[in-house]
Amino acid sequence: MSKINLIEVPKWGLSMEEGTITRWLVAEGTRFRKGDPICEVETSKITNEMEAPFDGVLRRVVAREGETLPVGAPMAVSAEEDVADSEIDAFLSQRVPTADRAAQAPAQHVPAPEPGPAHPPASPASAPAPAGTTVVPEVLKGTVNGDAFATPRAVRFATEQGIELAKIPGSGRLGRVSLEDVHNAIRDAGGSVTTPPAPRRTAPRSTQDDSCVDATPVARRLAANLGINLHDCRATGSRGRVCVADVREAERKFNPNVSIAAPDGNSTTPPGAGAPAFESVPLSSMRRAIGQRLQASKRNSPHFRLSVDLEIDDLLALRKQINATVPAVKLSVNDFVVKACASALRAVPEVNVQFDEESQSVLQHSAADISVAVALPSGLITPIVRGADTKSLAEISESVRSLVTKAKAGTLKSDEFQGGTFTISNLGMYGVREFDAIINPPQAAILAVGAGEQRAVVRDGQLVARTLVTATLSCDHRVIDGALGARFLQELKRFVESPALMLV
The missing domain is CATH 3.30.559.10 (Chloramphenicol acetyltransferase-like domain)
Structure with missing residues (x-):
């Protein structure tokens, strides 16, 4: 195994703690020279090309594009063409933590339970579950160990449903089991998952006296008819007054499914009513x-x-x-x-x-x-x-x-x-x-x-x-x-x- 080398996440600067592999510039099986750019790594400040620390052949990519790893974590394996894949597997088994290998391995579907006799005896357990409930197959049932490597939501759900997390492969970082992994495992094993609808959130309404709010007479009458407090309206009218459009906007804020009066007097439902009026964008590193x-x-x-x-x-x-x-x-x-x-x-x-x-x-x-x-x-x-x-x-x-x-x-x-x-x-x-x-x-x-x-x-x-x-x-x-x-x-x-x- 002396011909095998590990390529690790570099440390660029004292404050760097992790890096995200954004793109591999060298394909598996390609020979490279020391100093050649082999991949792009994004840190909290920059995205830079990582130069090869030695000559070699890229035999195995360990870190996928888009994966974030701590400094010093394995990214790839370099070895000559005559090194067998089994030697590389043995090399990785000694140097890559088990959790990392689980994350790198393709997800294994949990086998469905073997079919029983054609006419099993009736029992309460075999009765069909009521509609709208989660059905957990027998193959996944068990208890949750205290050291389960899973997210808090996954642990909570597994505890409520009596699921053994050790039977479920994780797709998260270092093989961590997420709630989605548990749901997928239940479905793959022939069960069903019903997630409760998200609670509907409404904006808080003001209770202040709005008689002092500067508004147009028409806007004030409309707000009184709709039960809208003028303190809840943005003042976009002339001279900083609340106008009719501001009252209508406040009405839509408190009731997203409200109809909008079209210029011809007909009512139309706003496009995308009931859907979030924003997009959740994750923070960059x-x-x-x-x-x-x-x-x-x-x-x-x-x-x-x-x-x-x-x-x-x-x-x-x-x-x-x-x-x-x-x-x-x-x-x-x-x-x-x-x-x-x-x-x-x-x-x-x-x-x-x-x-x-x-x-x-x-x-x-x-x-x-x-x-x-x-x-x-x-x-x-x-x-x-x-x-x-x-x-x-x-x-x-x-x-x-x-x-x-x-x-x-x-x-x-x-x-x-x-x-x-x-x-x-x-x-x-x-x-x-x-x-x-x-x-x-x-x-x-x-x-x-x-x-x-x-x-x-x-x-x-x-x-x-x-x-x-x-x-x-x-x-x-x-x-x-x-x-x-x-x-x-x-x-x-x-x-x-x-x-x-x-x-x-």
């Missing part, structure tokens, strides 16, 4: 990771926020001059913001820190590794401009452009989006004037940058127009105090409003 990390940040990090207005007229003029005179350089305002933040972190290094939860200590960083938030259809990712304080504006611009391209293509390496010391989230391109952002743990601060816009300001007693950007700094109060955050914003303002300092 990236969205789950974002939710978990930012929920923990909001819960554990005591946020406070400081805002400042940055005048960027000189910055815009310098950007225009550089872009017009320096070949192959196209700087964005965000490139200047990245450089200004890195320079401010160098001037106020106490903000360039992280809080270590385990040791309850502050990690002081010497390099300004700036994370830049990039929006993707599946969520948010923060590629990192390493050593931004030592890079020129042109180098920062090229780094950001390359990282954003990789992020949108899903080809970032783990070290390109993990380990930043400070984050910038810029929504100015969407016209957002100002906002505040949640700190990206374990970092201690994040800067939210709004849109640049012409505003009236007073200069030497005169009202003049200036281009201003509102920037909001969110800080972790465990390691950054208000005065320290204010000092950072002072330095940031100095660099932004005197952009020539960033060229030195």
Whole structure:
């Protein structure tokens, strides 16, 4: 068995705990070389091609496409052509847990009970079951062991019906038995399953006095006739009043099967009446990771926020001059913001820190590794401009452009989006004037940058127009105090409003 090698789920970064095999790039029986892409693996942040760790032949695919496995779990087996399948089976039996093998094996149908005599004696057990009840064949009957590897719903159903779960193969992860597996086994064995109808949920109705709600007279009369409280209606009419359409919409909310009055006076039933007016979309692994990390940040990090207005007229003029005179350089305002933040972190290094939860200590960083938030259809990712304080504006611009391209293509390496010391989230391109952002743990601060816009300001007693950007700094109060955050914003303002300092 020395010629047999196991291909396992890789660990890309310290935070990676599991990966989903999205696509196999090498078919079974195909030879590959070390470094060749063999499959695509999706993590909580990226989808990347996994390179072969050695030369070999892909003899057995263990992990199916779409399957999510923990780091280090077996994905496939590599072996030369002269290795027998029986040797591979023996190799897997020693290295792959039994539950994994059960999940990989094709589902076995539970055999139906053998037919008895043509005319069995009548007994209460053989009487036909009432309509609308679950009938469990004798072959599945038994007791549920306390260590049954099944979902809670499957265990509860099996206990109620007297079903032995050990007789049912599971199709879930690692061979876990689900409620659907139990239902399928009952049907395959000749029984029947009747699931109770889901309880109907209705929206709660308001009981407040709606006489003060601004509504059209016709809408008010209709609401009174239908028994609809105007507090339950969305006000979409002119001048923010509740209109007839709002009352009709509230009526449909409380009674999905209600008829709608057509323009000709006839009643029509809305299409899809009684069906859910929404689609349940499961969270992607990236969205789950974002939710978990930012929920923990909001819960554990005591946020406070400081805002400042940055005048960027000189910055815009310098950007225009550089872009017009320096070949192959196209700087964005965000490139200047990245450089200004890195320079401010160098001037106020106490903000360039992280809080270590385990040791309850502050990690002081010497390099300004700036994370830049990039929006993707599946969520948010923060590629990192390493050593931004030592890079020129042109180098920062090229780094950001390359990282954003990789992020949108899903080809970032783990070290390109993990380990930043400070984050910038810029929504100015969407016209957002100002906002505040949640700190990206374990970092201690994040800067939210709004849109640049012409505003009236007073200069030497005169009202003049200036281009201003509102920037909001969110800080972790465990390691950054208000005065320290204010000092950072002072330095940031100095660099932004005197952009020539960033060229030195």
